[in-house]
Amino acid sequence: MNNKKLPRRILYAIASGILTGWIFHHYSADESTAVEIASYFNLGTDIFLRMIKMIIAPLVFATLVSGITSIGSSASLGRISLRAMIWFVTASIISLSLGIFLVNAFQPGVGMNLSIPPSAVTSVDTAGFNLKALVGHIFPRSIAEAMSNNEILQIVVFSIFFGFGLSHVKKENLNSISNILDELVKVMFKITDYVMLFTPFGVFCAIASVITTQGLGSLVDYGRLIGQFYIGLGILWVLIIGVGYYFLGRSVFKLGKLIREPVLLGFSTSSAESAYPKAILALEKFGASKKVTNFVLPLGYTFNLDGSMMYQAFAIVFIAQAYNIDLSFGQQFIILLTLMLTSKGVAGVARASVVVVAAALPMFHLPEAGLLLILAIDQFFDMGRTATNVLGNCVATAVIAKSEDERERVEATQPGASPDTPASLIVQPQQAT
Structure with missing residues (x-):
């Protein structure tokens, strides 16, 4: 398929x-018939997402380890990690604050005047969703289990340890493994x-299923x-684009x-995983250093969820x-601070944002039945x-x-800099379109 x-x-x-x-929704005899028809569309969506998920674990592992080993010095790795986490935390705070500000300004729920029901059952399982469970869940019992379940955060943790270990082996062995x-x-x-050849089919099935049941x-x-x-x-x-313009011009x-x-792929499939391979390729075409892309992007999938942050507060x-x-x-x-903590580490969980909302409602004594509204x-x-x-x-x-590239350029021009010091400019402003 032509990518364009x-x-x-x-x-x-x-x-x-x-x-x-x-x-199908309009001409279905009843709701059960529409649900049955939608189940066939769901089959197509499930097949497509399964194919996407089968490539995520090895791709995240390979790209992240490759990024760590190519970065080289521990100082560079620590510097990139610090910059990434500062960005992620700042972006999360801004997204959550924006969500709270807008929902107070728009007040979409005012006027509904719903009565709190004595009990209601939701379809979201939040059992065990607490800080202790989240911290324990970060570290994998087995990398095979983490990969089979597509536990992105656990794969990231293992890949970081593996990358650090690999960076200390002999250079000749390191080169062969890196290759x-x-x-x-x-x-x-x-x-x-x-x-990706099946992307339009997966998107069609996903949208048709939703409209068939809900109209x-x-x-x-x-x-x-x-x-x-x-x-x-x-x-x-x-x-986001404004901040990008400030740094990238x-x-x-x-x-x-x-x-x-x-971005369009993520929108149409509601799966950030489906966009991950294409995102790496797009950043490579943009000129972003592989070593940074392969390290920062997987971390972002775990810690940098701008849209999800705003949704949860909203x-x-x-x-x-x-x-x-x-x-x-x-x-x-307090809700903002709580969401900052509880939303981390749920990457790879189906409808993770809904799970976070469902877990947060009882924390603030809000009716859990409210989840049914959304x-x-x-x-x-x-x-x-x-x-x-x-x-x-x-x-x-x-x-x-x-x-990171600009820092390397400065270091390369200093007296005594090694001739092997990388100094390629990632983004050439004169080439911008």
């Missing part, structure tokens, strides 16, 4: 999925190309809430053009408004927040790569 035609074919698939889903890893990355990218009415009924959330995402996009628009495909305050529960500024500030339309939220996560990670990686 893929975004257009994805858009065609979205439109076809909406039309097909509406037809094997580089070839593994190339093989995984080729497999990715094959999997277009869900978009109309919750149009105000969805619209306000997407306005918030739009503002967040402007902030006009080259940020070149980056935006290159990452259009992975959803919790919306539920409080719907039940006429007044949250003071202090309570909302579950029905969470697919539409998930599409937007996933695309935002992909955008935020790509911009963060490009900025950190450029800053």
Whole structure:
């Protein structure tokens, strides 16, 4: 498939999925029939996502270890890690604060005047979702188990240990192992190309399934809430791109053009994993250093979830408004800090943001039944927040790569610098389009 035609074919698939889903929803005899029809569409979506997931674990492992070994000195690794974590934490605070500010400004739940039910059952399992469990879950019992379950955070932890260990072996052995890893990355990218051939089919099935069961009415009924959330995402996009412009200059628009495909892929499939291989390739075309991209991007998938952060704050305050529960500024500030902690380490969990919201509601004595208000339309939220996560990670990686390259250029020009010191400029402003 021609990569330039893929975004257009994805858009065609979205439109076809909406039309097909509406037809089946409109002409289904009853709700159970629509659900049964949707199950066949779900099969196509599941197959596509399974193919995506089968390449994620080896790709994350190979790229992250390759990034660590290519960085070289522990000082460089520590510097890049520090810059990445500063960016991730700052972006999370801004995203959460923006979500809380906008939901208080828009007040989408005010006027619903819902009565708190004595009990309600949700479909989200939050058993064991606490700080102790999260910290324990970070470290894998077995790398084979972590890879089989696509536990991204556990794979990242193992890859970091493996990369540090590999960086201390003899140089001749290091080169041979590094070459094997580089070839593994190339093989995984080729497999990715094959999997991407099925992207329009997976997108079509995902959209058709949602519309078949829920119809277009869900978009109309919750149009105000969805619209306000997407306005918030739009503002967040402007902030992300604006910060990118500050560091990258006009080259940020070149980056935006290159990452259009992975962002659209994440939006249409609601899966950031599906966009990961294409994001790496887009950053490589942009000129970002492989060693930084292969290290920072996997970390971003775990710690830098800008869209998810904003959604969680937005959803919790919306539920409080719907039940006429007044949250003071202090309570909302505590919610912000709590979400900062509990949202980390849930990468790879299905509908992780919903799980975080479901776990946070009882912490603040909010009705758990409020989750039912957003579950029905969470697919539409998930599409937007996933695309935002992909955008935020790509911009963060490009900025950190450029800053690291500029530091290497300065060090290379200092007296006594080694002639082997890398000094290639990652982003050439005069080449920006």
